[in-house]
Amino acid sequence: EVQLVQSGAEVKKPGESLRISCQGFGYRFSNYWINWVRQVPGKGLEWMGTIDPADSNVKYNPSFQAHVTISDDKSISTAYLQWTSLKASDTAIYYCARYFTFDYWGQGTPVTVSS
Amino acid sequence: DIQMTQSPSSLSASVGDRVTITCRASQDIRKDLGWFQQKPGRAPKRLIYTASHLQSGVPSRFSGSGSGTEFTLTINGLQPEDFATYYCLQHNSPPFTFGPGTKVDIK
Numbered sequence: 001e002v003q004l005v006q007s008g009a010e011v012k013k014p015g016e017s018l019r020i021s022c023q024g025f026g027y028r029f030s031n032y033w034i035n036w037v038r039q040v041p042g043k044g045l046e047w048m049g050t051i052d053p054a055d056s057n058v059k060y061n062p063s064f065q066a067h068v069t070i071s072d073d074k075s076i077s078t079a080y081l082q083w084t085s086l087k088a089s090d091t092a093i094y095y096c097a098r099y100f101t102f103d104y105w106g107q108g109t110p111v112t113v114s115s
Numbered sequence: 116d117i118q119m120t121q122s123p124s125s126l127s128a129s130v131g132d133r134v135t136i137t138c139r140a141s142q143d144i145r146k147d148l149g150w151f152q153q154k155p156g157r158a159p160k161r162l163i164y165t166a167s168h169l170q171s172g173v174p175s176r177f178s179g180s181g182s183g184t185e186f187t188l189t190i191n192g193l194q195p196e197d198f199a200t201y202y203c204l205q206h207n208s209p210p211f212t213f214g215p216g217t218k219v220d221i222k
Contacts, residue, residue: 035211037159045151045159045202047211061210095158100206101149101165105158 002026004034004096004106011112012086019082020109022096029077030054035102036070036081037095050100051079086113117141117205121214127222134190136217138203143183147207150179150188153216154199162201163188193219 003025012018022034036048049060051070058070067090069082081094090113096106118141128134138148146166151159161170163179166186176191190197198221203214 044216045153045204045213047204047209047213050209050211059209063210097159100211101161102151102159102204102206103161103164103170105160108158 002098002104004098004104006094006096006106006109009110009112011114013115014086014088014113016086016113017082017084018086018111019080020094020111022079022081022106024077024079024098027098030074032099034072034079035097035100036068036079037097037102038064038092039095039108040092045095048081048094053079086111088113088115116210117144117208117212119203119205119212119214121201121203121217123217124215125218125220127220128193129222130193130195132193134193134197134219136188136201136219138181138186138188138214140184140186140205140207144205144207146182147205148179148181148186149204149206150177151202151204152197152199153202159202190219 005023007021030053033050035050038046048064049070051058072079093108093110095108098104120139148166150163153159167179178189180187200216200218202216
């Protein structure tokens, strides 16, 4: 059974760094892109970027490129989304989703950034 | 960037109704479109891929159609568990873009 399992909820202060994760189970991780999607509370879905685990090539949404880093570790079938300096506006739920057709989704990682 | 619009933004319907949601792309995306259902507090779930293919395990009352710039999601015989928000997504050209969503609630 294909599953994407994300890391748990985070509460951070502005300016802090953070890395959240998405681990794939039940399929060959290298064969499928992993996308990251943001959902601000009460709002819609925004695609942030995607990584191809076959070669770790990343495509970013220009709206997010300057602020986040997407990476992976194939040895543990895990993709990451990372910030070096969080802002209050990063408060959201972050989802990972598999492949360019977004066929399987993780359960979401709530991130709260507040002083 | 490809812009996606959805209509209506919300609708009220009764159990058993036929519901149609439309998604329009700002340029030709062939059939590179999916439909997703999201319930409160839950991750989105894919219903339809490549515009008209039903995801395995999704009830057959859901169907999708369209190509190019205009797409439709139809629910034939709305069920209580279908009250949710529905999003379209174009994956033809990055940045991939979602429609703003259509909230379906109980009349």
